[in-house]
Amino acid sequence: MAMESVRQFSAILATGAILGQPPRAKPVQKNCSHLTASRLIKLVTDCLDEIPDHRPNQCKNGIPFGNFTKSAFAMMQVKMPSMLRFDSERADPVRVHNLETLFDVIDGRVPCDTRMREVMDPVSPHWLQKSFKKLFARVQRSGYLQKFEFPIGRLKNHYLLAIDGTQTFFSGKLSCDDCCTKNQGKAGEAFYHQLMGDCIVHPDQKVVIPLAPEAIVRQDGCTKNDSEKSAIKRFLANVKKDHPYLKLIILLDGLYADGPTIRLIKSYGWHYIIIAKDGNHGPLIEAMDELDKQEKVARFVKTDPETGVKHWYRFANDVPLNKSNPDEKVNVLDFVETDKKGDRHTWSWVTDIPVTEKTIEALMKGGRCRWHIENQTFNTLNKQDYHLEHNYGHGKQHLATNLAYLTVLAFLVDQLQQLGSPEFQKALKERTRGVMTHLWELMKGYFQTWLIISWEGFFDAIINRAVAGVVPYDSS
Ligand SMILES: [Zn+2]
Numbered sequence: 001m002a003m004e005s006v007r008q009f010s011a012i013l014a015t016g017a018i019l020g021q022p023p024r025a026k027p028v029q030k031n032c033s034h035l036t037a038s039r040l041i042k043l044v045t046d047c048l049d050e051i052p053d054h055r056p057n058q059c060k061n062g063i064p065f066g067n068f069t070k071s072a073f074a075m076m077q078v079k080m081p082s083m084l085r086f087d088s089e090r091a092d093p094v095r096v097h098n099l100e101t102l103f104d105v106i107d108g109r110v111p112c113d114t115r116m117r118e119v120m121d122p123v124s125p126h127w128l129q130k131s132f133k134k135l136f137a138r139v140q141r142s143g144y145l146q147k148f149e150f151p152i153g154r155l156k157n158h159y160l161l162a163i164d165g166t167q168t169f170f171s172g173k174l175s176c177d178d179c180c181t182k183n184q185g186k187a188g189e190a191f192y193h194q195l196m197g198d199c200i201v202h203p204d205q206k207v208v209i210p211l212a213p214e215a216i217v218r219q220d221g222c223t224k225n226d227s228e229k230s231a232i233k234r235f236l237a238n239v240k241k242d243h244p245y246l247k248l249i250i251l252l253d254g255l256y257a258d259g260p261t262i263r264l265i266k267s268y269g270w271h272y273i274i275i276a277k278d279g280n281h282g283p284l285i286e287a288m289d290e291l292d293k294q295e296k297v298a299r300f301v302k303t304d305p306e307t308g309v310k311h312w313y314r315f316a317n318d319v320p321l322n323k324s325n326p327d328e329k330v331n332v333l334d335f336v337e338t339d340k341k342g343d344r345h346t347w348s349w350v351t352d353i354p355v356t357e358k359t360i361e362a363l364m365k366g367g368r369c370r371w372h373i374e375n376q377t378f379n380t381l382n383k384q385d386y387h388l389e390h391n392y393g394h395g396k397q398h399l400a401t402n403l404a405y406l407t408v409l410a411f412l413v414d415q416l417q418q419l420g421s422p423e424f425q426k427a428l429k430e431r432t433r434g435v436m437t438h439l440w441e442l443m444k445g446y447f448q449t450w451l452i453i454s455w456e457g458f459f460d461a462i463i464n465r466a467v468a469g470v471v472p473y474d475s476s
Contacts, residue, residue: 034139035138035139035142035416035420036421037413037458037459038455038456039138041102043138044131045066045103047134048070048128051066063111064107064109067106067110068115068116069120069123069128070099070104071105072116072403072406074099074102075392077410078447079385079410079443081385083113083393084113087113090112095447097452098447098450102455113393117393120395120398120402121397125215125401128405130212132211132213132242133211135416136211138416139419142420145200147419148160148200150202150203150362151362152353153354153362155247158247158248158271159249160249161198161200162201162369163197163198163251164196164198164374165195165197165228166195166378168193168194168195168389168404171191171391172188172190174391174394176394176395176396176397176399177396178400179218180194180216180218193217193400194216194217194231195408197210197373201251201373203365206418208373208377209415210411210415211243213404214235215231215405228255229256229261232256233264247270249271249272249353250265250272251274252272252370253370254274254275254277257280258321261274262274262330263328271353272350272352273353273366274349275348275349275367275370276332284319284321284350288314288316288332291316298316299312300313300357301313307340309339310337310338311336312335312336313333313360314334314335317331317355321350330352331350331355332351333351333355333364333367347368380411380436381408381411384440385437385440386411423455423456423460427459427462427463430463443462446458449468
């Protein structure tokens, strides 16, 4: 046996992990950050425990009700690629131990995949939205939210909230009560779910902070499909109810640059920066061109001295939004960026924030930040092991919606750790050079092989490159 292996084996013996028993990761001293895994996940599992048991007689001797949602949340948090995979190792003693210590799955009683789907299906999705509010309150109290403040002109203590819809499910066969239907009763009939996602963003922050998403699904008692335009009304109302004092600047794409949406945002006391596209906002572009002819449009050009990138601005205030909303006046900012290769990139936004030479740069940066909902959020949820579009199970009522919410919830917990957990940041930097998917792989490996007592010990083992053991091999 090589000397290095001997040392590793001796260390394993010292932990009492021999003959197939995995070693125990040592707990380390807790730090006082508010955004560590132990605190965030405790908060989530406490919220999941508050969901009322809908089972007949509440199955008093059966699996505790909270174990169903906590196991499903754990499945998302450890990035299991499928419910079948999660189920296949359900009885594994290491897995059972870790689900109990890390996710408060009581007595390690993990439900099978079939029971998990059955029990989670009728749970109203609004119960799963509650964890988002609690986690956001934790971010506020921790002081980390201040990093996301985005002042523009006279607006202080405001935050950018990017919102957009994304498809999470599409099938020609499977459907549930929540499904919207395409080509109903005709050839090519198909079923789909969408999700209205959102997040607090900042141009200088890689991290995003999702508030509770809103499923774009058929509503109770409704025969018509749901739509993004209907969902955003529910979504904004919920944000106002959950965060009545939060000062927001809403970032949206061109679909929402209309009178009703703008009036709704203003009615809540918020502001907006919304994309205006040539194709959808012809009258607005024409109005800007007309004002330009009358020399009522201001221009400003600036070249970045470091990058050589040229920024060209054109703006006007109090422009009619469109012919059907002549009294709805918006402020318009056109922006063209010419990079060093000479390629031109063009944006146009409408906003209620006064556009002046002092505000154009902040408005441009804020407006471009809408991209974070597509790039840092939806792309991450689909391509970095969160499997948002994967069908973990569809159910007959709300299962698919509930699993989608739990996926976003796991993403939020990870984002908050990246923002304010020294142990997470250290593991990410020192073990995987900042590559998140590599950290997930590493964590999954430890989760499946080590008896982990605490989240602190979990990260300590990863950071200190703890080695699990030596596989015996008899060559005789
Ligand atoms: Zn469905």
